[in-house]
Amino acid sequence: MFENQIQPRAANPVLADYDGAAASFSWEQVNGEFSWHETGKVNIAHEAISRFAENPATARQPCLMYSLRDRREVYTYGDLDGLSNRFGNMLRALGVGQGDRVFLFLPNIPELYVALAGCAKIGAIIVPLYAQFRSTALVERMLDAQGSVLVTTPGHRSHIPVEQLPDLHHIIIVGGAGSPGKKETSWEAGMAAASAASATVWLSADAPLFLIYTSGQDGHPIGLVHVHDAMRGYLMTGRWVLDLRPRDVLWTQAQPGWFMNVVYNAFAPWLCGAASFITGRISSAEEFYLNVQENRVSVVYTTPTVYRILVEHDGADTARRFDLKSLRHLASVLEPLYPDLIYSVLRILDIPVHDTWWTAETGMITIANFPCLAIKPGYLGKPVPGVTVTVLDSAGSEPPPFTMGDLAIKQGWPAMARGAWRNEQACAAFAENRPWLHIQDMAFVDYDGYFYHQGRTDDVIITAAGKTGFSEIERALAGHPAVQEAAVIRSADTYGSKKIKAFVCLKQGFTVSTNLQNELSDYLLQTLAPDLKIAAIEFCDSLPKDANGRLLRRVLKALELGLPVGRVT
Numbered sequence: 001m002f003e004n005q006i007q008p009r010a011a012n013p014v015l016a017d018y019d020g021a022a023a024s025f026s027w028e029q030v031n032g033e034f035s036w037h038e039t040g041k042v043n044i045a046h047e048a049i050s051r052f053a054e055n056p057a058t059a060r061q062p063c064l065m066y067s068l069r070d071r072r073e074v075y076t077y078g079d080l081d082g083l084s085n086r087f088g089n090m091l092r093a094l095g096v097g098q099g100d101r102v103f104l105f106l107p108n109i110p111e112l113y114v115a116l117a118g119c120a121k122i123g124a125i126i127v128p129l130y131a132q133f134r135s136t137a138l139v140e141r142m143l144d145a146q147g148s149v150l151v152t153t154p155g156h157r158s159h160i161p162v163e164q165l166p167d168l169h170h171i172i173i174v175g176g177a178g179s180p181g182k183k184e185t186s187w188e189a190g191m192a193a194a195s196a197a198s199a200t201v202w203l204s205a206d207a208p209l210f211l212i213y214t215s216g217q218d219g220h221p222i223g224l225v226h227v228h229d230a231m232r233g234y235l236m237t238g239r240w241v242l243d244l245r246p247r248d249v250l251w252t253q254a255q256p257g258w259f260m261n262v263v264y265n266a267f268a269p270w271l272c273g274a275a276s277f278i279t280g281r282i283s284s285a286e287e288f289y290l291n292v293q294e295n296r297v298s299v300v301y302t303t304p305t306v307y308r309i310l311v312e313h314d315g316a317d318t319a320r321r322f323d324l325k326s327l328r329h330l331a332s333v334l335e336p337l338y339p340d341l342i343y344s345v346l347r348i349l350d351i352p353v354h355d356t357w358w359t360a361e362t363g364m365i366t367i368a369n370f371p372c373l374a375i376k377p378g379y380l381g382k383p384v385p386g387v388t389v390t391v392l393d394s395a396g397s398e399p400p401p402f403t404m405g406d407l408a409i410k411q412g413w414p415a416m417a418r419g420a421w422r423n424e425q426a427c428a429a430f431a432e433n434r435p436w437l438h439i440q441d442m443a444f445v446d447y448d449g450y451f452y453h454q455g456r457t458d459d460v461i462i463t464a465a466g467k468t469g470f471s472e473i474e475r476a477l478a479g480h481p482a483v484q485e486a487a488v489i490r491s492a493d494t495y496g497s498k499k500i501k502a503f504v505c506l507k508q509g510f511t512v513s514t515n516l517q518n519e520l521s522d523y524l525l526q527t528l529a530p531d532l533k534i535a536a537i538e539f540c541d542s543l544p545k546d547a548n549g550r551l552l553r554r555v556l557k558a559l560e561l562g563l564p565v566g567r568v569t
Contacts, residue, residue, distance in 0.1 A: 018385070043202060053078045065295055085200075088122040100147070106153060122199050126209060132529055144421065145421065148167055150171045233363065243328070248298040250264070250268075289318065303334045319348050327351065331368075337353060390409075405442070407439050
């Protein structure tokens with residue numbers, strides 16, 4: 001695996017000379033791309049939408065394309081500018097101002113993107129909520145953010161226990177039928193009544209744009225603060241990594257509420273002058289190819305799960321039935337991208353899948369296989385120019401090539417999280433190892449500067465909702481009436497699945513049964529995220545702990561693998 005390479009296939013990539021850019025690029029060189037460089041007036045929505053809408057040459061250019069069942073819509077930059085103005089003014093009428101938090105809990109529909117742009121225009125802080133979250137996960141994040149407005153649909157509204165959210169004053173319902181309920185406002189009525197006049201307020205570059213929730217070390221969610229200045233990172237990674245050019249169509253197939261969705265389905269392509277294509281879940285290769293054909297998709301950015309669908313459904317025989325000439329670049333993220341999947345897709349489409357890596361902390365693609373470079377299947381690739389990435393050993397030194405260490409990034413790139421919302425301890429972590437930011441991922445670097453990911457150093461699992469800490473899962477299980485305490489370890493990962501094993505101690509009066517196992521599995525899916533798969537539940541009388549009562553997770557891991565337990569103190 002380490003010797004094989006796939007040579008570059010892009011005929012004319014946006015970034016043609018990686019080594020030259022890596023040696024000489026600085027983020028200040030990007031400033032001239034934006035109108036704020038001359039005016040001093042900063043707002044990401046203006047740069048991503050309004051300036052294109054104000055230019056007669058691009059105002060009627062597609063910006064957002066939607067297709068799902070019988071609903072097909074195309075929005076130009078001019079359309080999205082007017083609609084987002086209306087939504088921003090609608091929020092203002094509800095008392096929302098700069099710095100106020102607005103929750104977006106929506107499926108992948110055009111209204112989500114109108115809301116993203118409208119919030120950014122008025123300086124409100126966007127809090128995306130994963131569309132499959134259930135009440136426990138939602139309440140924790142919403143209580144922490146203290147937002148006053150929620151935008152959702154009737155179906156998603158049923159998962160919100162409003163009585164537990166004292167700061168929530170307004171619920172905007174998209175597609176509601178009948179009269180709005182208590183605290184509710186109709187999206188359709190509010191948008192019709194709102195003014196289409198510019199809603200844009202001018203901000204500082206470090207004004208908050210997003211709160212992105214990830215799991216903290218104690219299991220409680222942490223809201224990472226991302227700012228409007230991240231636009232510089234979104235623009236350059238859109239161009240260099242995703243190879244976006246004006247009038248391209250980018251299809252980022254990602255779940256609503258993912259950070260990937262709000263960056264690379266919205267602001268990144270728009271800043272590049274490209275259109276974003278959105279749809280629902282993909283369940284077959286035919287669906288995938290039909291969307292590419294009908295919408296002239298140029299670039300796809302998604303997870304290995306979607307690429308596996310192409311491989312598992314008749315391969316090249318299916319692909320040949322569609323006109324896929326518009327498609328020139330494929331990229332992947334979130335799950336491990338195994339070499340056999342890269343080669344399988346290459347055989348079907350004659351386009352290799354380029355892996356990328358980034359996190360909620362980095363805020364943008366940070367390491368990638370670039371179109372102008374050879375792909376080493378299994379490797380993450382090389383750092384984005386302007387970002388310094390290395391591997392450090394326990395002494396804080398750079399080890400020799402092929403030596404596993406802690407992945408570390410030198411602070412200072414524009415999309416990096418600027419801190420944690422209302423959490424001094426998490427904020428301190430950003431300053432703890434300066435100038436380096438440690439992501440808690442393990443990696444090594446080869447002689448050519450390619451990074452190879454070796455897994456997590458902390459106890460988290462990557463789900464569709466982002467990073468979910470084992471302690472958060474354990475707390476959720478302990479919330480079941482039958483559970484006294486629980487411990488979680490990672491189960492064998494054979495093909496990118498996100499499975500865990502739980503060790504559960506029952507309260508007195510409850511007995512082990514298959515029904516209880518199934519009930520606990522369902523309970524976890526309903527309280528946290530629906531793709532948290534419990535591979536197995538093992539009931540036990542007690543959990544291994546040290547003399548101070550701390551869980552010894554390594555003992556459970558050793559027992560699971562049939563390895564020596566070692567000393568327990």
